[in-house]
Amino acid sequence: xxxxxxxxxxxxxxxxxxxxxxxxxxxxxxxxxxxxxxxxxxxxxxxxxxxxxxxxxxxxxxxxxxxxxxxxxxxxxxxxxxxxxxxxxxxxxxxxxxxxxxxxxxxxxxxxxxx
Amino acid sequence: xxxxxxxxxxxxxxxxxxxxxxxxxxxxxxxxxxxxxxxxxxxxxxxxxxxxxxxxxxxxxxxxxxxxxxxxxxxxxxxxxxxxxxxxxxxxxxxxxxxxxxxxxxxxxxx
Numbered sequence: 001x002x003x004x005x006x007x008x009x010x011x012x013x014x015x016x017x018x019x020x021x022x023x024x025x026x027x028x029x030x031x032x033x034x035x036x037x038x039x040x041x042x043x044x045x046x047x048x049x050x051x052x053x054x055x056x057x058x059x060x061x062x063x064x065x066x067x068x069x070x071x072x073x074x075x076x077x078x079x080x081x082x083x084x085x086x087x088x089x090x091x092x093x094x095x096x097x098x099x100x101x102x103x104x105x106x107x108x109x110x111x112x113x114x115x
Numbered sequence: 116x117x118x119x120x121x122x123x124x125x126x127x128x129x130x131x132x133x134x135x136x137x138x139x140x141x142x143x144x145x146x147x148x149x150x151x152x153x154x155x156x157x158x159x160x161x162x163x164x165x166x167x168x169x170x171x172x173x174x175x176x177x178x179x180x181x182x183x184x185x186x187x188x189x190x191x192x193x194x195x196x197x198x199x200x201x202x203x204x205x206x207x208x209x210x211x212x213x214x215x216x217x218x219x220x221x222x223x224x225x226x
Contacts, residue, residue, distance in 0.1 A: 033213070042119075042203060042216040043158070058213065090157050102146070102207050102214050106157025 003027045006091050006107040014115050019078040021110050023091030025071075031094040032074040033104065034058075034066060036087040043090065049074055081114045088112075118142070119204055119217035127223040128194055136189045136220045138204035145207050147180055147187045148214070152201040194224045 003026035013019055023032060031050055035043040035058075045058030047066040055066050063085060065077045078085055088111050092104040122137045138147070146165040150158035162171050164180035164187065171178045175198075177190040191198055201221050205214040 035216075040124075040218055042121075042218040043205075044216070045213055048213060092157070103148070103160060103163060104158075104214065106159070108155070108157055 004091060004093055004105055004107045006089075006110045008110060009108065010111050012113045012115065013081055015082055016080050019081050019112065019114075021076045021089055021091075021112070023074045023076070023107060025074075025093045027093055027095075027105070028071060029093040029105075030071075030096040032068065033092040033094070034064075034074065034076045035090045035092065036060065036085075037090060037109075038087050046076065046089075078112075081112075083114050086112060086114045119206055119215055121202075121204060121217035121220050123220060124218070125221045125223075127225065130195060130224055130226050131193055132224075134191050134194055134222070136191075136202055136222070137186070138188070138206075138217050139186045140206065141185065142206075142208050143184050145184070147184075147204060147206045149178055149187070149189055150203040150205065152203060152219075153199075158201075158203055191222075194222075196224045196226050198222060199224050 005024045007022045033048040034046040037043050044060045046060055046064050047058055049055045049068040052068055067075045088109045090109050091107040094104050119140050128134055148163045149161045151161055152158040162178045167182045167184045169180045175192045179188050201219045203219045204217045
């Protein structure tokens with residue numbers, strides 16, 4: 001595999017509960033991204049990181065927070081899950097340097113269902 | 116926000132047929148990528164094009180970047196069932212720092 005692991009792969013939770021998704025990489029890539037994928041919308045960027053403790057918002061960041069305390073781990077947290085956050089979440093990594101940062105390797109996805 | 120429109124959204128063809136998928140935008144992109152995604156997996160990069168008018172071939176797949184760098188196409192010759200999947204285009208524009216993805220084309224190749 002490409003050295004990127006997402007966990008959990010599947011999760012069902014209830015509205016209002018906190019949820020954390022984890023992305024772990026063994027490639028030592030500088031850039032890490034969280035996307036969500038919904039029918040008819042393709043992939044939309046939630047947050048991304050360009051280094052340890054360096055993060056920025058993407059297109060659909062409301063309701064989500066992220067943390068990156070180590071190069072290899074990028075966490076996505078839903079503080080209080082809502083049904084609109086039911087989706088498949090993908091983590092991606094990219095090496096430093098343009099266009100490397102935008103040449104992405106994706107994880108296998110985490111399917112989240114919020115009831 | 117740069118918008119990438121893909122067409123068709125769905126395509127079902129018989130094995131051996133040819134097909135073309137389009138990715139269009141009103142924005143200029145510094146580079147454009149094509150990914151293929153299979154069920155239960157993440158997208159996998161197929162190709163990156165960076166020069167207006169550029170053509171790249173990957174076996175039976177031909178990718179073209181428009182002269183004005185606003186559009187791209189993917190042509191598959193003699194499609195096979197193994198080509199089945201969701202094809203996504205993604206671009207980086209000069210004013211943005213991240214990829215913008217199209218909504219995808221779901222291709223089904225029937226044996």
